[in-house]
Every structure is written in C-alpha cells, then in structure tokens.
Amino acid sequence: MKKVLVGLLVAAAAVFTACGDDDSSSAPESTYSCNVDLDLGVLGNIHICAESFDQAKIESACGKANEMAKALESIENAGTLGSACPGGAKKVCEGKLSGVPYTAYFYEEDSAEESCDDLLAGVDGFGF
Structure with missing residues (x-):
C-alpha cells in the first residue's frame, strides 16, 4: 500500500513537468518546490519533495498531491509550496x-536503497 501511495504522490509531484511547451532557451530565474510529507500511521511516513523552475506546474502538482492525500488518507494540506526542498534527503533524482x-528528493530510509529509475517508474505509467 505504501509503495502505491508513493507512486501516486511521485506522479503528482512530477506531473508539473509533463505539460506545456518546452522553453529550454530561457534560463531559470527561480526555483519552486512542493514538499509532500504524509504520516500514514502503521504504514510509516512518506516524504517527497519536487523542485522545478516552472511555478505554475509546481503549484498544480502540489494541488494534485493534496487532493490525492485527502482522497486516500483524509489528510489535509500534505503538500507545501516553497522555494526549495528541505535538506536531509536520502535520495535525489534528476528527471526531465x-x-x-525537475529534481525529486526522497527522505525515507528505504528510498536510499532504490534506484532513481525505480523511484520514478510510476511517473511514466500514469501517462503524463
């Protein structure tokens, strides 16, 4: 169950990179982040943060992560917008x-043992 939730939240956090036009010619001026931190009781904690220079997509991803957390676990405001992800990540994965x-930060001990391909595998499966 925890891996399914992680996959859903990673997909939500990464969805901001899947839409819109490619404007790689302009250098990013600011970094925007969505920090998702869920306490799932006996299933443990899920803590994932995503950063990108695309503010609108980060805001959209955070909104979707909040919707999923509320629907799956009745947790309000699991995702927090910011300008950078917190330190202390166990695994950092770069993607495009x-x-x-975008950069995804994973804070759980079991994430450190997973490959970035495995951690981000759910993103492609959602068709974003």
Whole structure:
C-alpha cells in the first residue's frame, strides 16, 4: 500500500513537468518546490519533495498531491509550496519530462536503497 501511495504522490509531484511547451532557451530565474510529507500511521511516513523552475506546474502538482492525500488518507494540506526542498534527503533524482527538468528528493530510509529509475517508474505509467 505504501509503495502505491508513493507512486501516486511521485506522479503528482512530477506531473508539473509533463505539460506545456518546452522553453529550454530561457534560463531559470527561480526555483519552486512542493514538499509532500504524509504520516500514514502503521504504514510509516512518506516524504517527497519536487523542485522545478516552472511555478505554475509546481503549484498544480502540489494541488494534485493534496487532493490525492485527502482522497486516500483524509489528510489535509500534505503538500507545501516553497522555494526549495528541505535538506536531509536520502535520495535525489534528476528527471526531465516534456523538456522541463525537475529534481525529486526522497527522505525515507528505504528510498536510499532504490534506484532513481525505480523511484520514478510510476511517473511514466500514469501517462503524463
């Protein structure tokens, strides 16, 4: 169950990179982040953060992560917008979808043992 939730939240966090036009010619001026931190009780904690220079997509991803957390676990405001992800990540993965680069930070101990391909595998499966 926890891996399914992680996959859903990673997909939500990465969806911001899947839409829109590729504007790779302009240098990013700011970084925007969505930090998702869920306490699932006996299933443990899920803590994932995504950063990108695309503010609208980060805001959309955070909204979707909040909707999923509320629907799946009745948790309000699981995702928090910011300008950077917190330190202390166990695994950092770089990705690019639809020409937009992003960085995903994973904070759980079991994430450190997973490959980035495995951690981000759910993103492609959602068709974003």
